[in-house]
Amino acid sequence: MTKTIALISGKGGVGKTTTAANLGAALSLLGKEVVVVDGNLTTPNLSIHLGIPLYPVTLHDVLRGKAGVHEAVYRHRTGLKVVPADLSVNATRGIKPEKLKDLVSSFFGTSDFVLIDGAAGLGKEALAAAEAADRAIVVTNPEITAVTDALKTIRTVEDSTEIMGLVVNRVGKHSHELKAEEIEEMTEYPVLSKVPEDPTVPKSISLKVPVVHFSPKSKAAREFRNLAERLTGLRKRRGFFSRIFGWLR
Numbered sequence: 001m002t003k004t005i006a007l008i009s010g011k012g013g014v015g016k017t018t019t020a021a022n023l024g025a026a027l028s029l030l031g032k033e034v035v036v037v038d039g040n041l042t043t044p045n046l047s048i049h050l051g052i053p054l055y056p057v058t059l060h061d062v063l064r065g066k067a068g069v070h071e072a073v074y075r076h077r078t079g080l081k082v083v084p085a086d087l088s089v090n091a092t093r094g095i096k097p098e099k100l101k102d103l104v105s106s107f108f109g110t111s112d113f114v115l116i117d118g119a120a121g122l123g124k125e126a127l128a129a130a131e132a133a134d135r136a137i138v139v140t141n142p143e144i145t146a147v148t149d150a151l152k153t154i155r156t157v158e159d160s161t162e163i164m165g166l167v168v169n170r171v172g173k174h175s176h177e178l179k180a181e182e183i184e185e186m187t188e189y190p191v192l193s194k195v196p197e198d199p200t201v202p203k204s205i206s207l208k209v210p211v212v213h214f215s216p217k218s219k220a221a222r223e224f225r226n227l228a229e230r231l232t233g234l235r236k237r238r239g240f241f242s243r244i245f246g247w248l249r
């Protein structure tokens, strides 16, 4: 069964695209067939993270009905399949983000995972990314502002999309961070992964290679691989976590 997961957040810049690219690459390294869709229609940057900025057909063309979905799928050198979005300024004119759900369904049966890199906030396209997936992972930083915004997003989408939990990214950057337990208490969802602040992440982005390939032994890469292993059932978590990850198996 194809598993569809949206990476969403309240605050922008917290690490959704980094998580989508690296979780996708880590799942791909485990032999899974993975498609990552750039659901951030207004300010897309998945293709920039992966170094494929020029392509003739985009997600926008598919949403406009000008191309078939399989014309907009590109195989990245890591093995990951990517559906990039149009980077031009007026690309979103006439686009209906709610059509994302149909696009995602066209990968049913041929992919193990479809990850959707969502837009931040509570706008139409952010909500469309969550609604296009069966489950969502909320990405946040361990700061009160980011977690407050994450909570708003959670409360907005939780009735229509099942929230698996949170990836807390850039842990250890500041001395006054919220602890995982505090974030769980605030949001009432489990912290699935704590990705540390790691200088290899921005370096890997500048070199356009996911950190799980660029620096496999880095702390961030290990954490993304751990999350991928949990999603595929290779790494078991007991009790509550086994219930969350159970649907994936």
Ligand SMILES: Nc1ncnc2c1ncn2[C@@H]1O[C@H](COP(=O)(O)OP(=O)(O)OP(=O)(O)O)[C@@H](O)[C@H]1O
Pocket: 009, 011, 012, 013, 014, 015, 016, 017, 018, 019, 040, 043, 045, 118, 119, 120, 169, 170, 171, 195, 196, 197, 198, 199, 201, 202, 205, 220
């Ligand atoms: N674990 C990390 N350690 C250090 N820097 C990081 C880490 N994760 C992300 N970053 C930095 O944060 C920046 C923003 O990350 P990213 O683009 O993934 O956020 P985003 O949530 O997708 O942003 P947007 O809301 O604009 O789509 C990256 O360009 C990178 O420099």
Ligand SMILES: [Mg+2]
Pocket: 016, 017, 018, 040, 045, 046, 117, 118
């Ligand atoms: Mg992004």
